[in-house]
Amino acid sequence: MVVDEKIKNKIVSEEITESSENPYLKKLKDFFEEISSLTLFALRFFKEVVRPPYEFKEFVKQSYLIGYKSFPLVAITGLIMGLVLTIQSRPTLAQFGAESWLPAMVAVSIIREIGPVITALIFAGKVGSGIGAELASMKVTEQIDAMEVSGTNPFKYLVVTRILSATIMLPVLVVAADAISLYGAYIGVNLEGDVSFHLFFLQVFEKLSFADVFPAIIKTFFFGFMIALLSCYKGFNANKGTEGVGQAANSAVVLASLSIFIIDMIAVQLTNLFI
Amino acid sequence: MEAVITEIEHLKKSFGNNNVLKDINLKIAKGENLVVFGKSGSGKSVLIKCLVGLIEPDEGKVIVLGKDISELKNEELNILRKKVGFLFQSAALYDSMTVRENLEFPLRDLKSKPKEEIDALVIEALKNVGLEDAIDKMPSELSGGMRKRVGLARTLILKPEIILYDEPTTGLDPITSKEISNLILEVQKKYNTASIIITHDVECARITANRIIILKDGTSAAEGTFDELSESTDESVRAFFK
Incomplete structure (x- = not known):
């Protein structure tokens, strides 16, 4: 205040x-x-x-809204991502007679990079804009002030719960999107071939290592944190009436998307340095 | 006169080079309705926001229920705020919550109370404003007047000792405005609350005011009862009552 x-x-x-x-x-x-x-x-x-006090009830509610409600969008995107990547990669690998490498190559691409980044971008678009617009509209209609004068800490109730939920929910969504994306890749492989489910995933897990999975999951915590932090910041500090609501939602998405690429770049460098 | 429960001494507040409040001094007694008149931008809303710590004064003392606002820690300020109701101009109902949830929100700290008791408090507050049927509605389903009344019910639910009304009748038709003004008067009589009512509505002032002050150039330019000020020899004071 x-x-x-x-x-x-x-x-x-x-x-x-x-x-x-x-x-x-x-x-x-x-x-x-x-x-x-x-x-x-x-x-x-x-x-x-x-x-303390901890706003546990609001945290659970936000986790449901941020995580569960984003799942259908993330799932569809993941499925298409796996399918398209497989279809697009096949001709290039076929030129080198390396079609059998398709499951492993697609899996490494998805798990290491495309899954976390695309899911985070979708998440920034859906959740980031939602948080930015919601908090900005609460700010300009004095709802945040009303919360403050009723003796509730609006930062704790609105900001802390959303940032915490997004930080925890995005990695969960990324894991789910990666799994669905691999299933999409399996469908893609079978569009022009005949590979069993068992063999496909055997090839996938044969080439995946700890160094592919662990850093990719860790960076999604930072993605989730930054998306929610920037969105809450923009929403919580909005002004200029209804115009400010649009500006907050817009700048939340733009900054969150940009931050995803910056964090990704740093994460890749750190991964190469240590693993 | 009853005991003074709110006191403002030499309050000053500027935004950049704009000196909104230059030297405000006022006292409010328990059970008194004080109406604040003033042109737009004269600092009326800033004045009441200083009373609940939403805006920090540059200079001066704000003493509410015997406590100097500037000396309170956040936790102490939150406790004090529960004794001071604030009805915002837009009612500021939480859009994502039903009327019931809006009213339950200030009671969140009373977790030890059984649900039946909380329900009873919500229904009583809604009955006070004649809106018990709207309990499960969303704010978007309510008219402007209903929103104001629900806002007032949310303010009343903690049975505050002081209520601050920020333009309670703005944007309402004359009949609803009169209903809200009568409601303010009813609340004063029923709970013996002290109120500061920021308004441009002369009819609202006539119904509710025990005393009126007029803000001009960052200071209190005139003070008196409705009848005294409406018959003032000062043209700038009389202009508010036309």
Whole structure:
């Protein structure tokens, strides 16, 4: 509350002095201010998440909405992803007479990279925009203030529960999407061939190692955390009425998607370094 | 006059170079309805938001129920807030919850209470505003007046000692506005609450006010009863009553 107020005061005073300021300098200043504000927001999350009382009921509700309700979309995307990747990869492998490598190649691609990243992007689109728009609309219609004056900590109730749910639910969804995607790959392989279910998965697991699965799952926790953190941040700090709601939802998705690629790039480098 | 339960001393609040509140001093006694008039942007909402700690004053003291707001820790402030009801201009009902869940929300800390007791409190609060039939409706199914009344019921459920009304009749037709104003008066009589009512509605002020203050240029420009101020020799004061 106090932090919000200070930010508000700062914004108003800056509006008055900024007209004479260099526009590039101002953009740079805004950028660093946004980063520091986001960092404070994240630090507040880590502070509030361990402090009782815990909003367990709301956490379960959000896990249901964020996780279970996203499953159909993630499942369909996963199935198509596996199917299409297999169909697209077959001609190239056939040129080298390596069609028998298809299950293993597709599996490694899905588990290591495509599964986590595509699922996280779908998740950012569905859940990130939802959180951004919901919190922004609560902010501009004074629902967050109403929560605060009723003696409830809105950050804990709205932000902590959503970030925690998304951080836990995304890895679960990625595992499910990977499994469904492999099934899609099995269908894809059998469109032009005849490979038994048993043989297909034997080939898949023969080539998959701990180094493929573990880092891929770990990075999804960071994806989930960043998607929800950025969406909550944008929603919780929305202003400008209904226009602000649209802006919050939009920027939540854009920033969350961008963060997925940045985290992925770092994760790949770290994986190569240690495993 | 009953005991003073809220006191504001030399309250100042600025946003950048805009000095919204320059020097506000006021006292509210238990069971008193104080109406605050003022032009848009004169700091009326800022004033009541300072009372519940939604906005931090730059200077001055805000003492609510004997406690200085600025000296309270978050947990203490949350306890105090349960004794101060706030009816927002838009009613601020939680869109994703039913009317029942909206009313149950402020009671979340009373986990030890049996469900029947919570239900009874919800029904009593809705009866107070004549909306017991709307208990399972979503806020989107309610009219503007009904939303305000549910908002008031949610405020009343914790039986606050002070209620802050932020433009309770704005956007409502004259008949519903009068109903809401009468409801505010009823609440005052039934629970002996002190209220600060921010409004532009002269009829609402006439029905509810024990005392009126007029905010102008960040200070309290005039103070008195409805009759005193409506017959003021100061044209800028009389303008509010036309």
